[in-house]
Amino acid sequence: GQQLNQSPQSMFIQEGEDVSMNCTSSSIFNTWLWYKQDPGEGPVLLIALYKAGELTSNGRLTAQFGITRKDSFLNISASIPSDVGIYFCAGQTYSGAGSYQLTFGKGTKLSVIP
Amino acid sequence: NAGVTQTPKFQVLKTGQSMTLQCAQDMNHNSMYWYRQDPGMGLRLIYYSASEGTTDKGEVPNGYNVSRLNKREFSLRLESAAPSQTSVYFCASKLDWGTGELFFGEGSRLTVL
Numbered sequence: 255g256q257q258l259n260q261s262p263q264s265m266f267i268q269e270g271e272d273v274s275m276n277c278t279s280s281s282i283f284n285t286w287l288w289y290k291q292d293p294g295e296g297p298v299l300l301i302a303l304y305k306a307g308e309l310t311s312n313g314r315l316t317a318q319f320g321i322t323r324k325d326s327f328l329n330i331s332a333s334i335p336s337d338v339g340i341y342f343c344a345g346q347t348y349s350g351a352g353s354y355q356l357t358f359g360k361g362t363k364l365s366v367i368p
Numbered sequence: 369n370a371g372v373t374q375t376p377k378f379q380v381l382k383t384g385q386s387m388t389l390q391c392a393q394d395m396n397h398n399s400m401y402w403y404r405q406d407p408g409m410g411l412r413l414i415y416y417s418a419s420e421g422t423t424d425k426g427e428v429p430n431g432y433n434v435s436r437l438n439k440r441e442f443s444l445r446l447e448s449a450a451p452s453q454t455s456v457y458f459c460a461s462k463l464d465w466g467t468g469e470l471f472f473g474e475g476s477r478l479t480v481l
Binding site (some may be wrong): 260269287295 | 470
C-alpha cells in the first residue's frame with residue numbers, strides 16, 4: 255500500500271522558535287491534510303491542500319502541497335506552549351469506482367520548552 | 369455540539385473476552401471510520417462505512433467486526449480480544465466518501481491482558 259514518510263519523528267524546541275516538518279512519498283496524492291492531536295484527544299484538521307503548488311496559511315501555520323504531488327510540508331512560526339502535540343500528515347488519492355484512500359504519516363511529536 | 373462520541377473511553381479486557389466499542393455522530397455524515405493508533409505506527413484504518421448499509425475492510429481488519437447500525441452509529445466489535453489489540457481506537461466521520469474533513473472522536477483506550 256501507499257506509505258508516507260513523515261519527519262522528524264520528534265522535536266524539542268524553545269518557545270518562540272519556528273518549526274518545520276514534512277511528509278514525502280513515492281506515490282502521488284490528490285489532497286494533502288495536516289492534523290494535530292493534543293494529548294488524550296483525537297486528531298483535529300489544521301490545513302487542507304487540494305492543488306499541487308498550493309500554499310495555505312492558518313494563523314501561524316503554513317503548509318504547502320508539493321509541486322510533484324508527492325510531498326508536503328508544515329511550518330509553525332513563533333511556537334508557543336500550546337503547540338505541543340503530535341502532528342500528522344495525510345495524503346488522499348482517488349482509487350476509482352468512487353473510492354478514496356486516505357493514508358496517514360506516523361506523526362511528528364512536538365515538545366515546546368518555555 | 370457533540371460531534372463524534374465514543375464509548376467507553378477506557379477498557380481493560382482479558383485475552384479471549386469480547387467487547388464492542390460504540391461510536392455515534394450528530395453531524396449527519398454519511399461516512400464513518402474506525403482507526404487504531406499505536407506508538408510509532410500512526411493511524412491505521414480498520415474498517416469503514418462509506419454510507420449507511422455498507423461496510424468495507426481497511427488496512428488492518430483481522431480480529432474485528434463492524435456494524436453500521438444506522439446513519440449515526442458505527443460500532444466496532446472484538447470477538448476474542450488478543451494482547452496485540454491493545455491500542456487507542458478512534459472513530460471518525462466525514463460528510464461523504466470523498467474529499468472533505470475527517471472529524472475524530474476523543475478515542476477509546478483498550479488494554480488486553
